[in-house]
Amino acid sequence: MQKHRQQLRRHFRAARNNLSSAEQVQASQALAQQLLQYIAANSRIKTVAVYVSNDGEADLTPLVAALWQTNIRVALPVLHPVVKGQLLFLNYQPETTMNKNQFAIPEPKLACENILPLANIDLLCMPLVAFDAHGNRLGMGGGFYDRTLAAYQKGRYPHLQLMGIAHDCQQAEALPAAAWDIPLQHVLTPSKHWQFNLDTAFTTDSKAE
Ligand SMILES: Nc1nc2c(c(=O)[nH]1)N(C=O)[C@@H](CNc1ccc(C(=O)N[C@@H](CCC(=O)O)C(=O)O)cc1)CN2
Numbered sequence: 001m002q003k004h005r006q007q008l009r010r011h012f013r014a015a016r017n018n019l020s021s022a023e024q025v026q027a028s029q030a031l032a033q034q035l036l037q038y039i040a041a042n043s044r045i046k047t048v049a050v051y052v053s054n055d056g057e058a059d060l061t062p063l064v065a066a067l068w069q070t071n072i073r074v075a076l077p078v079l080h081p082v083v084k085g086q087l088l089f090l091n092y093q094p095e096t097t098m099n100k101n102q103f104a105i106p107e108p109k110l111a112c113e114n115i116l117p118l119a120n121i122d123l124l125c126m127p128l129v130a131f132d133a134h135g136n137r138l139g140m141g142g143g144f145y146d147r148t149l150a151a152y153q154k155g156r157y158p159h160l161q162l163m164g165i166a167h168d169c170q171q172a173e174a175l176p177a178a179a180w181d182i183p184l185q186h187v188l189t190p191s192k193h194w195q196f197n198l199d200t201a202f203t204t205d206s207k208a209e
């Protein structure tokens with residue numbers, strides 16, 4: 001199964017890296033528009049965690065710029081300095097000092113007063129390499145999100161919503177789910193919003209909204 005996951009990663013990473021810059025811009029604007037609508041319609045969402053795009057991932061910069069104009073707080077992941085393989089989330093503001101992590105992805109400079117525990121995050125926008133129509137997620141292979149969320153899964157996320165963010169070309173027929181994989185509650189692409197509730201899934205076509 002490991003080999004299969006590696007092959008899938010290669011395939012879907014190439015697909016997103018092959019998008020033109022015009023397609024990337026269009027995707028990130030469509031995603032920002034849908035996310036802003038979703039956040040506005042869910043008044044309990046006060047803090048949104050995002051990511052700095054890497055390797056052809058959907059770029060959330062327009063979303064962040066728009067959120068900075070509102071009262072919604074924005075958070076970014078930082079590779080945990082002590083607990084290997086886990087993430088910490090830090091408050092992200094226009095003036096935040098950024099460093100590059102070991103994967104060359106920018107992350108906020110570590111400062112204790114800027115740490116936002118997962119308990120304070122309402123919507124977690126998760127990068128992914130591929131997703132399927134059941135809410136399974138394939139990431140870059142570090143297991144960072146799975147490990148970070150494992151402790152939280154026991155509490156069944158009373159408030160935290162997990163949303164995979166992707167290009168449409170990242171949809172896989174079916175992904176092999178590993179025992180430690182945390183299923184997504186939502187997947188958002190430029191053209192579709194999947195919501196997974198228990199064993200049922202429904203989608204809304206953003207073009208028809
Ligand atoms: N934008 C973004 N941020 C993220 C993640 C992510 O998937 N996307 N992560 C999600 O967990 C964590 C970082 N995980 C990552 C794991 C591997 C690679 C990566 O590029 N691997 C290269 C080899 C890099 C190297 O070691 O030199 C590769 O496989 O080609 C990047 C991020 C935290 N931040």
Ligand SMILES: Nc1ncnc2c1ncn2[C@@H]1O[C@H](COP(=O)(O)OP(=O)(O)OP(=O)(O)O)[C@@H](O)[C@H]1O
Nearest residue numbers: 137138139140141142143144145146147150178180
């Ligand atoms: N809860 C966990 N506890 C311990 N190890 C874990 C846990 N979750 C994942 N791992 C380890 O992390 C490795 C990578 O996991 P996986 O392939 O699912 O990563 P991924 O979801 O693609 O990556 P990421 O979340 O970083 O984007 C696995 O080999 C597994 O051993």
